Amino acid sequence: MTTLLWGVLPYVALTLLIAGLIWRYRYDKYGWTTRSSQVYESKLLNIASPAFHYGILFVLVGHLVGLFVPESWTDALGVSEHTYHLLSLYGGTAAGILTVVGIALLIYRRRTRAPVFRATTVNDKLMYLVLVAAIVMGMIAKLAHSSGDGYNYRHTIAPWARSLFTLSPDIERMEGVPVSYQVHAVIGMALIALVPYTRLVHMFSAPVQYLFRPYIVYRSRDPKQLGPRPERRGWEETMRR
Amino acid sequence: MRPMAQIAMVMNLDKCIGCHTCSVTCKQAWTNRRGMEYVWFNNVETRPGQGYPRRYEDQEHWRGGWELNRRGALRLKAGGRLRKLAGIFSNPKLPEIKDYYEPWTYDYKNLTDAPLGDDYPVARPVSQLDGKPMKIEWSSNWDDNLAGAPAYGDLDPMVERTRQQAADKVRFEFEQTFMFYLPRICEHCLNPSCVASCPSGAMYKRAEDGIVLVDQDGCRGWRMCVTGCPYKKVYFNHRTGKAEKCTLCYPRIEVGLPTVCSETCVGRLRYLGVILYDADKVTAAASVKDDKALYEAQLGVFLDPEDPEVRRAAENAGIPYDWLEAARRSPVHALISKYRVALPLHPEYRTMPMVWYIPPLSPVVDALSETGHDGEDAANLFGAIDTLRIPLEYLAEVFTAGDVAPVRASLERLAAMRSHMRALNLGEEPDLSVPAAVGMTPEEIERMYRLLAIAKYEDRYVIPTAAVGDARRLEESALPADCSLDYEGGPGMGGDGPFGQDSGRKLLPLVSVENFHLLRRRQTTDDAEET
Numbered sequence: 129m130t131t132l133l134w135g136v137l138p139y140v141a142l143t144l145l146i147a148g149l150i151w152r153y154r155y156d157k158y159g160w161t162t163r164s165s166q167v168y169e170s171k172l173l174n175i176a177s178p179a180f181h182y183g184i185l186f187v188l189v190g191h192l193v194g195l196f197v198p199e200s201w202t203d204a205l206g207v208s209e210h211t212y213h214l215l216s217l218y219g220g221t222a223a224g225i226l227t228v229v230g231i232a233l234l235i236y237r238r239r240t241r242a243p244v245f246r247a248t249t250v251n252d253k254l255m256y257l258v259l260v261a262a263i264v265m266g267m268i269a270k271l272a273h274s275s276g277d278g279y280n281y282r283h284t285i286a287p288w289a290r291s292l293f294t295l296s297p298d299i300e301r302m303e304g305v306p307v308s309y310q311v312h313a314v315i316g317m318a319l320i321a322l323v324p325y326t327r328l329v330h331m332f333s334a335p336v337q338y339l340f341r342p343y344i345v346y347r348s349r350d351p352k353q354l355g356p357r358p359e360r361r362g363w364e365e366t367m368r369r
Numbered sequence: 370m371r372p373m374a375q376i377a378m379v380m381n382l383d384k385c386i387g388c389h390t391c392s393v394t395c396k397q398a399w400t401n402r403r404g405m406e407y408v409w410f411n412n413v414e415t416r417p418g419q420g421y422p423r424r425y426e427d428q429e430h431w432r433g434g435w436e437l438n439r440r441g442a443l444r445l446k447a448g449g450r451l452r453k454l455a456g457i458f459s460n461p462k463l464p465e466i467k468d469y470y471e472p473w474t475y476d477y478k479n480l481t482d483a484p485l486g487d488d489y490p491v492a493r494p495v496s497q498l499d500g501k502p503m504k505i506e507w508s509s510n511w512d513d514n515l516a517g518a519p520a521y522g523d524l525d526p527m528v529e530r531t532r533q534q535a536a537d538k539v540r541f542e543f544e545q546t547f548m549f550y551l552p553r554i555c556e557h558c559l560n561p562s563c564v565a566s567c568p569s570g571a572m573y574k575r576a577e578d579g580i581v582l583v584d585q586d587g588c589r590g591w592r593m594c595v596t597g598c599p600y601k602k603v604y605f606n607h608r609t610g611k612a613e614k615c616t617l618c619y620p621r622i623e624v625g626l627p628t629v630c631s632e633t634c635v636g637r638l639r640y641l642g643v644i645l646y647d648a649d650k651v652t653a654a655a656s657v658k659d660d661k662a663l664y665e666a667q668l669g670v671f672l673d674p675e676d677p678e679v680r681r682a683a684e685n686a687g688i689p690y691d692w693l694e695a696a697r698r699s700p701v702h703a704l705i706s707k708y709r710v711a712l713p714l715h716p717e718y719r720t721m722p723m724v725w726y727i728p729p730l731s732p733v734v735d736a737l738s739e740t741g742h743d744g745e746d747a748a749n750l751f752g753a754i755d756t757l758r759i760p761l762e763y764l765a766e767v768f769t770a771g772d773v774a775p776v777r778a779s780l781e782r783l784a785a786m787r788s789h790m791r792a793l794n795l796g797e798e799p800d801l802s803v804p805a806a807v808g809m810t811p812e813e814i815e816r817m818y819r820l821l822a823i824a825k826y827e828d829r830y831v832i833p834t835a836a837v838g839d840a841r842r843l844e845e846s847a848l849p850a851d852c853s854l855d856y857e858g859g860p861g862m863g864g865d866g867p868f869g870q871d872s873g874r875k876l877l878p879l880v881s882v883e884n885f886h887l888l889r890r891r892q893t894t895d896d897a898e899e900t
Contacts, residue, residue: 158586160589161611167465168465170459242498242500243498335454335570337570338450338567338570339451347584349576
């Protein structure tokens with residue numbers, strides 16, 4: 129079981145993520161979008177969406193720092209374990225609360241605004257379930273172990289996560305980890321695997337290149353498109369539910 | 370000089386009867402799909418009126434187009450690049466569908482399925498957004514023909530601005546009111562702010578013909594283009610989550626056919642043609658300090674296709690010969706640059722729009738005739754233009770950023786044309802001072818008259834094709850020019866094959882795929898040889 133969860137599952141998730149991204153980019157560029165519902169309802173979204181997105185970006189940064197910055201590095205900077213814990217506790221909780229409030233508002237909006245609810249697919253609902261579960265379990269794990277110096281995941285989870293990338297997963301490190309952290313990690317991996325197959329895929333099209341390109345884009349006509357064209361999917365079919 | 374070619378349009382508003390045929394045929398061709406119910410790539414607005422979406426011209430609210438920053442450089446009114454990315458999680462200035470209108474259908478099933486009762490069953494309106502019964506309160510042309518103008522006419526942002534200039538000129542009492550129709554499509558601007566707003570780089574201006582398009586595979590649904598376009602002519606497909614817009618019917622343009630809206634216009638008020646412009650001058654022209662100078666600045670960007678230097682530069686830039694010829698014959702170039710009767714729509718947005726309008730003159734003639742004056746007498750006409758029922762100030766707010774002079778000049782030319790042509794038609798000696806008063810020769814006036822009044826299909830739409838003159842060769846090159854068995858004594862050389870009359874491979878006659886020009890040539894030539 130330990131091997132399956134901490135030795136196999138991470139690679140399955142990663143494979144699903146990468147293969148899914150390649151597959152989607154090749155075969156479903158047309159479906160690769162944020163599927164925004166802002167044209168239905170804008171007032172709530174203007175508050176909820178930035179709250180959630182900025183929150184989750186901070187959470188992401190927190191995870192990257194927590195998992196991929198070894199303790200020895202922060203020790204070298206003179207940051208004591210207690211200081212680090214407080215920093216991660218307060219920073220993480222603030223970002224977490226922002227995220228939770230954001231997504232709660234988003235889900236409330238999705239349920240109560242009829243056009244938005246009608247545009248919600250089964251795929252969306254599954255995605256929301258996993259996403260909310262991951263966020264909530266993360267908050268529970270963190271807050272349940274907040275007393276004193278808290279739970280030092282930098283001796284267990286972080287080295288395990290780093291060992292994944294050297295292809296020699298250090299699965300023993302995960303054995304004594306509190307259950308709430310374990311559940312959070314498993315749901316997290318499920319979420320990573322889900323990304324390419326849901327609307328979450330839009331995170332990979334963050335338009336950073338916008339900062340560097342000229343304002344006006346010119347393109348030439350595709351010479352291959354002058355004659356008869358290959359059959360394309362009809363407009364209606366592309367959004368089959 | 371970096372010459373580029375652009376397919377542009379001019380609409381003669383005097384001829385628009387507001388029948389919405391262009392809108393309907395466009396809708397049938399392009400936006401009769403789910404997710405696009407509320408979208409009209411072409412719509413016809415009654416002015417004064419709020420427009421579609423409501424009050425889209427109020428850029429202080431919607432933040433479309435460009436503005437000048439403190440250093441005098443162009444900046445997107447909705448904010449620069451960093452601001453766009455920071456606000457990407459929800460676009461604060463995005464119109465909701467209800468700002469356009471909530472699309473609906475009717476519960477037709479009830480007409481046949483309703484149980485027997487005392488009342489006739491009715492088909493109630495049902496929202497296409499949430500499937501619930503709804504009350505219809507607005508649509509794309511709810512204020513058609515000034516409907517509701519006494520109560521809502523003041524909401525037209527251009528009325529608000531005209532009132533600041535000439536408070537008493539805009540009235541909505543029935544006897545004193547005025548109106549005209551304004552058909553609108555995408556402007557296919559030279560300096561498109563929608564393209565500049567797109568974070569994904571999915572929107573682009575086609576280098577060959579200047580048509581602004583959305584790459585559906587590249588669009589990620591960030592919606593910045595909808596805000597960026599001051600004319601609100603980029604729409605969000607709420608089913609696919611992608612932006613869509615008027616394509617200037619590019620599949621038709623590429624084979625030399627006019628757009629659907631032009632083709633089906635009953636008033637024949639649309640003109641399509643090539644305009645050559647200097648791409649190097651666009652940014653400078655769009656950053657002219659004074660809003661009122663933008664019209665002249667844009668005229669300065671256009672190139673004269675008769676100028677040999679321009680022609681040489683255009684050839685070096687790879688513009689095909691038939692495009693240059695089309696530019697010479699372009700009715701659009703004539704109306705915009707030669708006769709200067711067409712004006713841009715809202716040049717103050719600094720996008721350099723390429724769908725221009727000839728302002729409406731008609732009411733002045735009617736108004737004069739009603740008062741017992743000769744409505745087509747030049748002296749009366751010139752004098753009356755300033756007291757038009759449609760206030761010059763209002764037209765100026767719409768077409769020249771509030772500068773009355775170009776509007777008056779355009780209307781005076783139209784008035785001079787009427788006066789001059791009336792003299793000709795009645796066999797009178799034309800008064801040469803009339804054309805001279807508007808800076809034209811009688812010949813020019815007559816040519817302008819031909820273009821405005823009796824231009825035929827091929828004079829109104831001068832569209833060079835994409836695959837150019839060698840479309841036919843391209844089509845035939847898909848098949849080998851001759852049969853591989855077609856050598857001396859080979860099986861393809863006529864005669865019988867080895868196994869009797871029909872055996873072996875035959876040299877099939879190569880037939881060109883029919884296209885518009887071949888068909889027309891065949892139908893209009895005098896003898897069979899020419900085809």
